[in-house]
Amino acid sequence: MQDNKYYSFIFMALIALIAAGLLSFAVMFLRPRQDLNEAVEKKKNVLLAVGIIDAKNKPSQDEILKNFDKSIEAIVVNQKGDKVTPDLKVEEIDPELEENKPASDQLLPIYLQKENGKIVSYCLPIFGKGLWSTIYGYLALESDLNTIKGITFYKNGETPGLGAEISQKWFTDNYKGKQIFDKSGKLVSATIIKGKVEASSSNVNHEVDGISGATKTCEGINNFLIKDLKKYEAFLHNK
Numbered sequence: 122m123q124d125n126k127y128y129s130f131i132f133m134a135l136i137a138l139i140a141a142g143l144l145s146f147a148v149m150f151l152r153p154r155q156d157l158n159e160a161v162e163k164k165k166n167v168l169l170a171v172g173i174i175d176a177k178n179k180p181s182q183d184e185i186l187k188n189f190d191k192s193i194e195a196i197v198v199n200q201k202g203d204k205v206t207p208d209l210k211v212e213e214i215d216p217e218l219e220e221n222k223p224a225s226d227q228l229l230p231i232y233l234q235k236e237n238g239k240i241v242s243y244c245l246p247i248f249g250k251g252l253w254s255t256i257y258g259y260l261a262l263e264s265d266l267n268t269i270k271g272i273t274f275y276k277n278g279e280t281p282g283l284g285a286e287i288s289q290k291w292f293t294d295n296y297k298g299k300q301i302f303d304k305s306g307k308l309v310s311a312t313i314i315k316g317k318v319e320a321s322s323s324n325v326n327h328e329v330d331g332i333s334g335a336t337k338t339c340e341g342i343n344n345f346l347i348k349d350l351k352k353y354e355a356f357l358h359n360k
Contacts (some may be wrong), residue, residue: 261274
């Protein structure tokens with residue numbers, strides 16, 4: 122009986138080791154594909170924000186990569202607005218990790234949309250806390266560095282049917298044409314309000330229609346959007 126228990130223990134241990142080995146192998150085997158898919162997803166959302174592609178058309182991976190390489194140039198600046206040359210590739214820079222560094226050391230990616238060698242828009246990564254999750258996206262500005270060309274929220278864990286609606290085109294389209302600087306040149310961002318924006322509002326150029334039942338998610342977006350824009354403020358002012 123003792124021997125049977127001993128052999129059963131060895132057998133279970135061997136099964137556990139084999140399973141762990143297979144799992145490790147699967148993770149290592151799939152990692153490059155996962156990294157590629159993540160990189161493509163980010164590039165797709167840059168293209169969506171600047172309006173080069175439309176999500177309804179469901180572009181293929183090859184189309185996304187081809188359009189990105191053709192139209193987008195990535196640069197890095199610091200919080201003084203100066204262009205810098207990092208040791209990392211731009212796509213390897215994680216804005217979320219950069220935020221943990223001292224402000225003077227942070228690397229800030231910017232994606233430039235070019236047509237015939239001329240910059241037509243600027244795209245910035247944005248992220249921050251919503252109600253339940255960290256929300257990730259991209260904000261595109263027209264060449265005036267003031268007017269919003271587009272915005273995407275491509276990754277979030279907000280409530281389906283409520284806060285998760287931030288990723289829908291009907292909502293993100295509300296940002297188009299809004300401005301991030303007021304008439305005096307002060308950075309004010311674009312703010313989601315409760316209800317609909319009144320055409321007569323004195324802040325109509327900086328207000329965005331809200332989502333019913335998603336107050337906390339919208340407050341989170343308002344908070345992190347101005348937070349991220351302030352990182353780039355020197356660049357936005359000096360261009």
